[in-house]
Structures are given as C-alpha cells and as structure tokens.
Amino acid sequence: MALWVPLAGAGQMQDFQSQGEGRASPQSLSGVNYFASQVVSLLVDRTARDARELREPLVQAMIAASVSGSDQGFEVLLAEVRRSRISFAALADLYIPEAARRMGEDWLADRMSWLQVSIGAGRLQSLMREIGNAWFADRANDAGCGxxxxxxxxxxxxxxxxxxxxxxxxxxxxxxxxxxxxxxxxxxxxxxxxxxxxxxxxxxxxxxxxxxxxxxxxxxxxxxxxxxxxxxxxxxxxxxxxxxxxxxxxxxxxxxxxxxxxxxxxxxxxxxxxxx
CATH class of the missing domain: 3.40.50.280 (Cobalamin-binding domain)
Incomplete structure (x- = not known):
C-alpha cells in the first residue's frame, strides 16, 4: 500500500483535518464536487467488492472524466462505478493513484498538457476529499487510533x-x-x-x-x-x-x-x- 503517490499536482489544498466538517448536500454542490458526491454515494453499499485487480474501463473513464469535466464523461464514469461495485478502499488505494500516475505519464510523453493534468488532478483531489469525509461519517462514534x-x-x-x-x-x-x-x-x-x-x-x-x-x-x-x-x-x-x-x-x-x-x-x- 503506497504511502503517497507521485503526481504532477494541481493547486495547493489547505486543511482537511476537521472531523466536524459535514458533507454538503447535492443541491449545494456544483461541477466536480457534485460529481464526487455522486460517486461516493454509490460506494456506501457495504456489499461493494474490493478486488485488487484494476478494471481497465473504470480507470479510463476516471481519467477521461477528470480531464474533460464534461457531463458525458461523468455519466460514463458513474456507470462504470455502478457496474464495478468497487469499495471506498479500492477507489482510494488503487483507482485514483493509478489514474494520477497515468496522467503524469501522459504529460511526460506530451499526450497531455500541464493544464489538463492539473485540472484532472484537482478533480481527483475533490473525489478523494469526499471519500475522506465519508469515512469520517462512518467512524463518527469511534474513539480514534492516534x-x-x-x-x-x-x-x-x-x-x-x-x-x-x-x-x-x-x-x-x-x-x-x-x-x-x-x-x-x-x-x-x-x-x-x-x-x-x-x-x-x-x-x-x-x-x-x-x-x-x-x-x-x-x-x-x-x-x-x-x-x-x-x-x-x-x-x-x-x-x-x-x-x-x-x-x-x-x-x-x-x-x-x-x-x-x-x-x-x-x-x-x-x-x-x-x-x-
């Protein structure tokens, strides 16, 4: 399990430490934040699979949606998330880092611009933040482990x-x-x-x-x-x-x-x- 993953990053993000920070309702979200909340809502099901083998269509859909930001791209990704029934852990530990890694490789190979990679990374960060908020909600009554x-x-x-x-x-x-x-x-x-x-x-x-x-x-x-x-x-x-x-x-x-x-x-x- 990687501790932290190399990526050509987007703009700096400040403190996401507060456990009291509630999740916004879909009505109060727009653009990528609404997309991220929709993806996370599909992962709440405890029957989700935690397969270690990456599903290539889901990786490709995540990259396309993150870079383009189009409604069509988000719809394709949401469909893949539903089809795959992956868990929070698989999305955070496997799919988001892999999508980030490939975007970085595409930038190095001149298949993506720096702007595309930066925008894509920002959208992946938004999704990761929503996952973190969901974990906080699940652990609200836990005493914590340090x-x-x-x-x-x-x-x-x-x-x-x-x-x-x-x-x-x-x-x-x-x-x-x-x-x-x-x-x-x-x-x-x-x-x-x-x-x-x-x-x-x-x-x-x-x-x-x-x-x-x-x-x-x-x-x-x-x-x-x-x-x-x-x-x-x-x-x-x-x-x-x-x-x-x-x-x-x-x-x-x-x-x-x-x-x-x-x-x-x-x-x-x-x-x-x-x-x-």
Whole structure:
C-alpha cells in the first residue's frame, strides 16, 4: 500500500483535518464536487467488492472524466462505478493513484498538457476529499487510533499523493492533520497547542531535501521530546539514506509500516476490521 503517490499536482489544498466538517448536500454542490458526491454515494453499499485487480474501463473513464469535466464523461464514469461495485478502499488505494500516475505519464510523453493534468488532478483531489469525509461519517462514534501531522513543505507542488495517504490513515481510524506550506512560526504554534503521535513529511524531489532538513531541525527545536518524524513521497525512490541527509527518524513508502513504527498499527487494524 503506497504511502503517497507521485503526481504532477494541481493547486495547493489547505486543511482537511476537521472531523466536524459535514458533507454538503447535492443541491449545494456544483461541477466536480457534485460529481464526487455522486460517486461516493454509490460506494456506501457495504456489499461493494474490493478486488485488487484494476478494471481497465473504470480507470479510463476516471481519467477521461477528470480531464474533460464534461457531463458525458461523468455519466460514463458513474456507470462504470455502478457496474464495478468497487469499495471506498479500492477507489482510494488503487483507482485514483493509478489514474494520477497515468496522467503524469501522459504529460511526460506530451499526450497531455500541464493544464489538463492539473485540472484532472484537482478533480481527483475533490473525489478523494469526499471519500475522506465519508469515512469520517462512518467512524463518527469511534474513539480514534492516534493523531498524525502530515506536512507538505513550502514550495512543494504535489498534493494528491498526501491526500491519498491521509485518506488511507483515516480509514484506519487515525486522525490526520494535513498542513501545506506552513512557515516555521506556524508549525511552532501548531506543536505548542496540539499533540501528535507522529509527524509525516511528504517530499517529491531530491532538490527539496536541504529545506526539509532545516524543517526537521526546526520541528525538533519546537517540541521536546519530538514525535517520530517520517519522510515519504516520491523522493523515497530517489535517495537511499534519507534519514542521514534530512535528520528524520524513518523513511518509508508504506502506510502500514509507518503506522506500525509509531505504534499505531495494531489499533488501526482493529478499527479497519470493525469497518469491514
């Protein structure tokens, strides 16, 4: 299970941490948000399948609808979702990351423009947010299995991958506080007012590692003892010893390993079994 997925991302998205944030009614939504809510409403059925093998028509329909934004594209995708009867988990863990990966490949191969990929990523983010909200609704009475601070550093442009990671952790019952591009003073204030079981930092490129090292140095000075700090993101495949060059405690590309390392895995698995 990937911790966070590389993608040529859309605009930055701010805090999606609040568990009190209710889901809007279809009448109050428009465009992609209405589309996302419709997809999620089809996945509420507990008889949905959680097949690990991707259905190619659904992947293609998701890409087409995300990029075009047309009513016809959304109708085709909704039809595929109904036909496939996939689960929340399959959509979040498999289909959205695969659609994002293929859009990124199409951009690199000049089959899509940067604008198309950015718009498509934004629509996938909207869908991922709706899934996260639905999981919150399902877990409203759960005590929770820990709290994680998920940071996307300043100047990083990727956001869909961290949102995938956030949705996966929320499905496990872990509360996630996502913060994007906060300054040192803002992070200091956050750590002074809240407690976290772990801090995860998503990094896309090797060029950002010096800034990440400074960020981690600051985090350690803000709070003693500092929660375990974990590096993840696309940079995992680019650098062998991320802990040495950044000062992080760990570097992982898997949510399960990351949660187990900070002592949340067993609680998370218990919550996941209750939800299945």
């Amino acid at each position: 709290v994680v601070l998920l940071i996307v550093p300043e100047k990083e442009q990727h956001t869909l991958g961290p949102m995938v990671a956030m949705a996966q952790m929320r499905r496990f019952g872990v509360s996630v506080c996502l913060r994007i591009g906060l300054s040192g003073d803002e992070l200091r204030s956050l750590l002074e007012t809240r407690s976290f079981d772990g801090i995860m930092i998503s990094v896309a490129t090797q060029a950002r590692l010096p800034e990440v090292a400074q960020l981690i140095k600051g985090l350690r000075s803000f709070q003693t003892p500092t929660p375990p700090i974990i590096i993840g993101g696309p940079v995992i495949s680019m650098v062998e010893d991320l802990t040495s060059c950044t000062g992080a405690d760990y570097a992982f590309g898997d949510i399960g390993i990351a949660l187990e390392t900070i002592g949340l895995k067993s609680d998370a698995l218990y919550t996941l079994r209750r939800a299945s």
